[in-house]
Amino acid sequence: MNIAVLPGDGIGPEISAAALQVVDDAGARRRALRRRRDDQSARDIAGRDLANPTSLILSAAMLLEWLGVRHGLQQFTRAAACAERAVDTLSARPETRTADLGGALGTAEFATALCAEASSSRRRSRRP
Numbered sequence: 001m002n003i004a005v006l007p008g009d010g011i012g013p014e015i016s017a018a019a020l021q022v023v024d025d026a027g028a029r030r031r032a033l034r035r036r037r038d039d040q041s042a043r044d045i046a047g048r049d050l051a052n053p054t055s056l057i058l059s060a061a062m063l064l065e066w067l068g069v070r071h072g073l074q075q076f077t078r079a080a081a082c083a084e085r086a087v088d089t090l091s092a093r094p095e096t097r098t099a100d101l102g103g104a105l106g107t108a109e110f111a112t113a114l115c116a117e118a119s120s121s122r123r124r125s126r127r128p
Contacts, residue, residue, distance in 0.1 A: 049106035052098040086118040
């Protein structure tokens with residue numbers, strides 16, 4: 001099974017799961033994925049700390065959840081839920097949103113805030 005994490009447009013997640021036998025020409029598939037990635041890239045904001053990483057984070061969470069369910073790995077499904085909760089928490093507060101959603105955080109600041117929130121959420125969930 002081939003799995004690709006694809007940042008969606010805006011803040012929506014996306015993954016693509018395709019069986020290996022469906023892919024006749026791996027080179028053509030790679031070129032198509034690369035072309036799609038290039039088409040979706042935001043060249044006007046590249047390297048300027050303006051991109052909203054939410055779609056990539058939620059895509060990775062979706063992949064973790066899929067892997068957890070498919071292979072019975074609860075730690076993956078818990079990690080996916082933790083990432084989703086952290087995104088929800090940050091998105092609910094204007095001061096922890098990225099600029100495109102009415103906040104003031106750049107990409108790096110949002111990622112730092114997300115990691116802190118996920119870590120805090122994880123510690124809270126471990127308490128008896």
